Amino acid sequence: MRSAVIVFPGSNCDRDVKVALEAVTGRGVHMVWHGETALPDVDVIVLPGGFSYGDYLRCGAMAAHSNIMREVIAKAKAGTPVLGICNGFQVLCETGLLPGVLQRNASLRFVCRDTFLKVERTDTVFTRSYNAGEIVNIPVAHGDGNYFADGATLDRLEGEGRVVFRYVDPASGLPTAEANPNGAQRNIAGICDERRRIVGLMPHPERHFDKILGSADGRRVFESAMQAVAA
Amino acid sequence: MPRGIQVGAASHIHASTNSRAVMKARIKITLKTGVLDPQGKAIQNALGSLGFSGVEEVRQGKYIEVDLKETDAAKAKAEVERMCRELLANLVIENYSYELGA
Numbered sequence: 593m594r595s596a597v598i599v600f601p602g603s604n605c606d607r608d609v610k611v612a613l614e615a616v617t618g619r620g621v622h623m624v625w626h627g628e629t630a631l632p633d634v635d636v637i638v639l640p641g642g643f644s645y646g647d648y649l650r651c652g653a654m655a656a657h658s659n660i661m662r663e664v665i666a667k668a669k670a671g672t673p674v675l676g677i678c679n680g681f682q683v684l685c686e687t688g689l690l691p692g693v694l695q696r697n698a699s700l701r702f703v704c705r706d707t708f709l710k711v712e713r714t715d716t717v718f719t720r721s722y723n724a725g726e727i728v729n730i731p732v733a734h735g736d737g738n739y740f741a742d743g744a745t746l747d748r749l750e751g752e753g754r755v756v757f758r759y760v761d762p763a764s765g766l767p768t769a770e771a772n773p774n775g776a777q778r779n780i781a782g783i784c785d786e787r788r789r790i791v792g793l794m795p796h797p798e799r800h801f802d803k804i805l806g807s808a809d810g811r812r813v814f815e816s817a818m819q820a821v822a823a
Numbered sequence: 824m825p826r827g828i829q830v831g832a833a834s835h836i837h838a839s840t841n842s843r844a845v846m847k848a849r850i851k852i853t854l855k856t857g858v859l860d861p862q863g864k865a866i867q868n869a870l871g872s873l874g875f876s877g878v879e880e881v882r883q884g885k886y887i888e889v890d891l892k893e894t895d896a897a898k899a900k901a902e903v904e905r906m907c908r909e910l911l912a913n914l915v916i917e918n919y920s921y922e923l924g925a
Contacts, residue, residue: 650913657910686913693915700861740858740916775859 593821596622596634598664598680600644600655605677605798609640612798616814626658635821636673636717637664639680641733641796651694651736652682661687673717673789673817678734681782681792690783690792691749692741697734698775704733706806707773707795708762709781712755716788717820719756721812727762728809730795732773732781737794739776739783749783757782757793845890848903850911850921853884858916887911899923 595613599606610621622632626644631637645654655661661683668674668689676684684690697703706729711722722728741749749755759779761771767779774794782793797810854860860882867881889906893899903921912919 649910653910653913685915691915693913695859695916696861698859698861700865738859742915775861 593617593636593818594619594622594632594634595636595638595817596624596632597638597640598624598626598660599640600626600642600658600679602644602646603640603642603679605641605679605796608796608798608801609638609677612801612811612814613638615801616811616818624660626655626660628660629663631660631663631667634672636675636817637667639664639674639676639683640798641678641680644679644683647736650686652679652684652686655679655683656686665689668785668790671787671789673820674791675718675813675817676790676792677796677798678732678737678794681794682736684790684792689790690785691745692739692783694734694736694794695738695740695775696736697738697773702733702735703737703773704731705773706731707759707781708771709757709795710760710765710767712758713753713784713788715753716756716784716791716816718791718813718816720819721816725765727760727765729762729800729807730797730810731799732795733799734774734794737774737776739774739780739794741777746777746780749780750778752786754784754786754788755780755782756784756791757795846893846896846899846923847925848889848891848899848906848921848923850887850889850903850907850919851884852887852907852912852917852919854882855916855918884917896923 597606613621682694685693711726714724759771759781761768772779784791797813800807800810863881863883870878907919
């Protein structure tokens with residue numbers, strides 16, 4: 593699998609994602625600077641976490657209009673799988689590739705902790721290696737992860753099976769208020785597009801990519817993409 | 824939120840012989856009704872703790888000034904509309920309004 597990680601000024605999880613992709617794919621990863629106007633020929637594109645453009649105006653708003661994003665949007669529309677993690681999810685929402693927006697955490701606090709996610713869908717490019725309904729431990733680290741969309745959009749996402757990850761209580765498996773780190777509507781942690789090839793999530797799978805990091809629960813996000821590309 | 828446009832100052836600009844005259848767009852970005860505003864809530868609580876007891880609600884937003892080279896009010900308006908829609912406001916959660924003037 594050939595992959596690219598987009599690097600914006602202020603990205604800070606780009607190298608973690610690179611390490612994860614290299615380990616899973618066994619080959620190099622293209623690191624593509626935001627000012628570039630062309631993408632290398634790749635099978636998967638990842639928008640990493642961080643604070644692109646200092647979160648000026650709104651999180652992800654400036655990055656969504658950068659040179660390279662024109663290419664990313666064109667490739668995504670043509671079917672290239674795109675994964676947006678944390679700030680990458682915010683960027684995907686700002687481009688309109690995914691619906692809704694990530695607002696300031698309801699607590700107004702930056703939240704950095706493990707969260708437990710129910711894998712609601714295993715029919716996306718980035719979740720096919722998980723078991724449906726499985727609960728995984730993947731950490732969050734964000735100040736703006738409070739997913740918001742209007743009621744009609746939320747109903748459409750649910751109806752189309754596009755809520756991919758939900759914050760849940762690990763014991764009961766239920767989407768409780770306590771399990772929700774940011775006030776996200778319906779405990780939504782991640783969603784996908786209609787074709788299930790674009791996935792955005794607030795938690796960081798690359799941070800739980802290996803047991804030495806506390807858990808390897810996030811590894812299968814990248815392995816899923818490998819499988820999907822090979823299939 | 825009504826989208827106001829005030830072009831009262833535009834005639835002044837047309838009359839001016841100064842080709843560097845600019846038009847200023849004063850843009851307000853506000854959260855849509857029903858969208859949670861935790862920052863507004865925190866400001867409200869802070870006002871309460873300062874002894875302002877009559878505060879019913881606080882909603883916060885953004886104010887942006889853009890100086891335009893354009894002197895034609897209609898063109899400037901179209902330009903500012905596009906700026907708001909494409910970048911300055913996120914229409915999922917925000918409304919915008921603006922005034923054009925000198």
